[in-house]
Amino acid sequence: MNRYARKLAVVLSLALxxxxxxxxxxxxxxxxxxxxxxxxxxxxxxxxxxxxxxxxVGTPFSEGIRDYVEYKNSQGGVxxxxxxxxxxxxxxxxxQAEQLYSQYVSQxxxxxxxxxxxxxxxxxxxxxxxxxxxxSASYAETLADPKVTPFNFFPxxxxxxxxxxxxxxxxxxxxxxxxxxxxxxxxxxxxxSPLDDGKKYIADHKLNIGxxxxxxxxxxxxxxxxxxxxKTQQAKYIIVQNVASPAAKLAxxxxxxxxxxxxxxxxxxxxxxxxxxxxxxAEKMIGVMPFAPPVEGTQGLDEINxxxxxxxxxxxxxxxxxxxxxxxxxxxxxxxxxxxKANGDNPxxxxxxxGLEKISDFKTGVSDPISFSADxxxxxxxxxxxQVTGGAFKKISDPIKVTK
Amino acid sequence: MATATGVYHTTYGRDxxxxxxxxxxxxxxxxxxxxxxxxxxxxxxxxxxxxxILLAAVAAVGxxxxxxxxxxxxxxxxxxxxxxxxxxxxITTRLHWPMPVGVLCGTVLAAAIGAVFGLPALRVKGLxxxxxxxxxxxxxxxxxxxxxxxxxxxxxIGAKTPAIGHHVMRSDFEWYWxxxxxxxxxxxxxxxxxxxxxxxxxxxxxxQDIAAEVIGVEVGRxxxxxxxxxCGLAGFAGALQAHYRNxxxxxxxxxxxxxxxxxxxIVGGLGSVSGAxxxxxxxxxxxxxxxxxxxxxxQGSSGTPFxxxxxxAIQLGLFGVVIVAFLxxxxxxxxxxxxxxxxxxxxxxxxx
Numbered sequence: 001m002n003r004y005a006r007k008l009a010v011v012l013s014l015a016l017x018x019x020x021x022x023x024x025x026x027x028x029x030x031x032x033x034x035x036x037x038x039x040x041x042x043x044x045x046x047x048x049x050x051x052x053x054x055x056x057v058g059t060p061f062s063e064g065i066r067d068y069v070e071y072k073n074s075q076g077g078v079x080x081x082x083x084x085x086x087x088x089x090x091x092x093x094x095x096q097a098e099q100l101y102s103q104y105v106s107q108x109x110x111x112x113x114x115x116x117x118x119x120x121x122x123x124x125x126x127x128x129x130x131x132x133x134x135x136s137a138s139y140a141e142t143l144a145d146p147k148v149t150p151f152n153f154f155p156x157x158x159x160x161x162x163x164x165x166x167x168x169x170x171x172x173x174x175x176x177x178x179x180x181x182x183x184x185x186x187x188x189x190x191x192x193s194p195l196d197d198g199k200k201y202i203a204d205h206k207l208n209i210g211x212x213x214x215x216x217x218x219x220x221x222x223x224x225x226x227x228x229x230x231k232t233q234q235a236k237y238i239i240v241q242n243v244a245s246p247a248a249k250l251a252x253x254x255x256x257x258x259x260x261x262x263x264x265x266x267x268x269x270x271x272x273x274x275x276x277x278x279x280x281x282a283e284k285m286i287g288v289m290p291f292a293p294p295v296e297g298t299q300g301l302d303e304i305n306x307x308x309x310x311x312x313x314x315x316x317x318x319x320x321x322x323x324x325x326x327x328x329x330x331x332x333x334x335x336x337x338x339x340x341k342a343n344g345d346n347p348x349x350x351x352x353x354x355g356l357e358k359i360s361d362f363k364t365g366v367s368d369p370i371s372f373s374a375d376x377x378x379x380x381x382x383x384x385x386x387q388v389t390g391g392a393f394k395k396i397s398d399p400i401k402v403t404k
Numbered sequence: 405m406a407t408a409t410g411v412y413h414t415t416y417g418r419d420x421x422x423x424x425x426x427x428x429x430x431x432x433x434x435x436x437x438x439x440x441x442x443x444x445x446x447x448x449x450x451x452x453x454x455x456x457i458l459l460a461a462v463a464a465v466g467x468x469x470x471x472x473x474x475x476x477x478x479x480x481x482x483x484x485x486x487x488x489x490x491x492x493x494x495i496t497t498r499l500h501w502p503m504p505v506g507v508l509c510g511t512v513l514a515a516a517i518g519a520v521f522g523l524p525a526l527r528v529k530g531l532x533x534x535x536x537x538x539x540x541x542x543x544x545x546x547x548x549x550x551x552x553x554x555x556x557x558x559x560x561i562g563a564k565t566p567a568i569g570h571h572v573m574r575s576d577f578e579w580y581w582x583x584x585x586x587x588x589x590x591x592x593x594x595x596x597x598x599x600x601x602x603x604x605x606x607x608x609x610x611x612q613d614i615a616a617e618v619i620g621v622e623v624g625r626x627x628x629x630x631x632x633x634x635c636g637l638a639g640f641a642g643a644l645q646a647h648y649r650n651x652x653x654x655x656x657x658x659x660x661x662x663x664x665x666x667x668x669x670i671v672g673g674l675g676s677v678s679g680a681x682x683x684x685x686x687x688x689x690x691x692x693x694x695x696x697x698x699x700x701x702x703q704g705s706s707g708t709p710f711x712x713x714x715x716x717a718i719q720l721g722l723f724g725v726v727i728v729a730f731l732x733x734x735x736x737x738x739x740x741x742x743x744x745x746x747x748x749x750x751x752x753x754x755x756x
Binding site: 050051088089091094095099102103106121122123124125129142188189 | 559565
C-alpha cells in the first residue's frame with residue numbers, strides 16, 4: 001500500500017505541474033493573439049446549452065452563432081477587427097452560467113451571448129454592474145425594459161408578446177365565445193415567463209378566455225396526467241411554452257389520448273425538430289413564429305447558403321434555430337459595428353449598447369426587420385402564425401401586432 | 405504528527421503546542437509564504453477557483469466536525485449553504501443592511517435550522533440519519549424553489565458585492581485575502597476544537613456513544629450542537645459565497661452539491677480538519693481543471709460535434725475515475741497521503 005501511495009503522490013504532483021504548465025501556455029497563446037499586427041480582436045463570450053434541458057434547440061442555435069463568427073471573420077471581421085468567440089456548454093445550469101460569465105468577462109469579453117431565461121435573469125445585477133451588452137436567446141419580457149436591464153437585448157418578440165398574439169388570435173377565431181385555454185410550460189423561469197402577462201392581457205382586454213397553466217416536469221416520460229387535467233378543464237386550445245423535444249412528446253401523448261384540443265407552440269418548440277419528432281401528431285400544430293423556418297425560396301438567405309455551400313449543406317437543412325442563432329450574432333455584430341463607426345476602435349460597453357439601440361430595420365431572411373430603441377430592447381413586437389400541414393409549415397396569418 | 409527524537413516537553417505550554425519541532429514551524433512558514441505569493445502568480449480564472457476552494461473549505465470543516473469527528477452523517481450541506489445565502493441576500497437587498505450583518509444572520513439562522521433538523525439524531529443513527537438529513541436537503545431546496553417571496557417573485561436573487569466606503573470589493577484578488585483570513589480562522593478553530601472538553605466529547609460519541617453516555621457526556625445535547633456548528637459553518641460559507649458570486653439560485657444548492665461535500669471529506673480523510681481543506685481543494689480543482697482542458701478541446705475543434713456533445717459526460721466520468729482511484733489506493737484520504745509523504749522523507753533512506 002505504501003508503494004501505491006507513493007506512486008499516486010508522484011503521479012498527482014506531476015499532474016499538478018503539467019496543469020500549471022498548460023495554464024501558462026493558454027495565457028501566452030491568447031496574449032500573442034491580441035498582439036497580432038491587425039486591429040485588436042473583439043472578444044465575445046458565449047454560453048450554449050449543448051447538454052442540458054434545452055440542448056435540442058440550443059445545439060443548432062450555437063452552430064449558427066459559431067458559423068456567423070467564422071463567416072464574418074472571413075469577410076474581414078467587424079471594421080477590420082476579428083471577432084474572437086470563446087464559448088462553453090453550461091448545461092442549462094445557472095451556477096455554471098455565472099461562473100463562465102465571470103470567467104469570460106475577466107478575460108476581457110466585450111459583449112456576451114447568453115442563452116436561457118433563468119441564467120440571464122440571474123446575471124442581470126452583474127451585467128448591469130459590468131456594463132456588458134448581453135444578447136440572450138431568452139425572450140422574457142423582463143429583459144426588454146432598459147430602465148431595469150439597460151444592457152440586455154434580444155432579437156425576437158418577447159414570450160409575453162407571443163402569448164398575447166396567441167390569445168388574441170384565439171379570441172378572434174372564436175368571435176368572443178367562451179374558450180378554455182391550457183398553457184403547458186417548461187418548469188423553469190423560461191416556462192413561467194409569459195404566464196402572468198397572458199393572464200393580465202385576458203383581464204385587461206376582457207377576452208372571454210379561461211386560462212390555466214400546467215408545468216411540464218423536466219425529464220417526464222409522458223404528460224398524460226396534465227392532459228387529463230386539461231381535459232377536465234375542457235381546454236379547446238393548448239399553448240406550449242417549451243422546447244421542441246418535450247413539446248413533441250406532448251403532441252404524441254395528445255394524439256394517443258385522442259384529444260381534440262388545438263396545439264399551439266411559442267417560438268422554441270415551433271420548429272422542424274418538433275415536426276420530425278412528433279411525426280403525424282405534429283399535423284395542424286399552430287406556431288407563433290417570430291423567426292420562420294428557412295424553407296425553399298425564403299428571401300434573404302443567400303448569405304448563409306453561400307457560406308454553407310463549402311460545407312455541403314443549406315440553411316434549410318440546418319433549420320430554423322441555426323438561422324436564428326446566425327442572425328442573433330449578426331445583430332450583436334451590427335451593434336458593435338455601429339459603436340466602432342461612432343467611437344473608434346475600442347468601444348466601451350455603453351457605446352456598444354448605444355450602437356445596438358441604433359439598429360433599426362435590420363433585415364433578416366426569416367423575420368420582420370429587427371429594431372431596437374433606447375426604451376425597448378426586444379427586436380420584434382409582432383409574429384406571424386404558421387401551421388403544420390403535410391409535415392411542412394404553412395403561413396396562416398400575417399404578422400399579428402398586439403398592444404399590451 | 406512528526407515525532408522527532410529528543411523532543412522533551414519541559415513546560416505545560418510546550419506540551420500543549422500544536423507544533424513541536426523546528427521543521428514543523430518551517431513548514432508552517434512555507435505554507436504562509438505560499439499563501440501570500442499565490443494570488444500574485446495566478447491569473448484571475450484560477451484565482452477565482454482558489455477563492456471557491458477557501459469557501460468550500462469552511463463548509464467542509466463544518467461537515468468534518470459533524471461527520472468525521474462526531475460520526476453523524478449529513479447529506480444536507482448544500483441546503484444550509486442555501487439558508488445562509490438566501491438570508492443574507494434578502495437582508496442586504498431588501499433591508500439594505502451591511503453585508504457583515506447579513507452574513508451573521510445567515511450563519512445564525514442556518515445554525516438554528518440545523519439544530520432543528522439535527523433533532524432526529526437523538527433517536528436514529530447511521531443510514532437512518534442519512535435519510536433524515538436527505539429529507540432536510542429536499543425540504544430546503546424545495547422551499548428555495550417555491551417560495552416566491554424569498555426571491556421577490558423571480559427564480560433567483562442577487563446579493564450585492566460588499567463595499568468599504570466607496571470602494572467596491574469586486575476583484576478576486578481582494579476576496580482572496582478576506583477569504584484566506586476567514587478560512588484560516590475556521591481551520592484554526594476546528595483544529596483547536598478537538599483539544600477542548602467539548603471536542604473530546606464529540607469524539608467519544610463517534611467512537612462509542614453508549615460508552616460516552618456512561619462516562620457522563622450528554623449525548624443528545626452534543627449531537628444537536630454538532631449539527632448546529634456544522635450547519636452554521638455551512639450557512640456562513642453560503643452567505644459569503646452569495647456575496648462573492650452575486651447570484652443566489654436554488655440550482656446551486658441541490659443534492660449534487662451536498663454529495664460533493666461528503667465526497668470532499670472522504671477524499672480528504674475522515675477525522676482530520678486539514679483533510680477537509682485538502683478535500684475541498686481537490687474536489688474543486690479537479691473538475692475545474694478537467695473543464696479547462698475540455699474548453700481547450702472545444703475551442704480548438706470547429707467541426708467535431710461528437711466531442712463537444714459528449715464532453716460533459718467525459719468530464720464527469722473522469723472525475724468519477726479519480727475518486728474511485730483514490731478510494732482504492734488510499735481510503736483514508738489525502739490527509740493520510742500527506743502524512744505518508746512526510747514520514748517517507750523523515751525516515752529516508754530507511755523504509756520504516
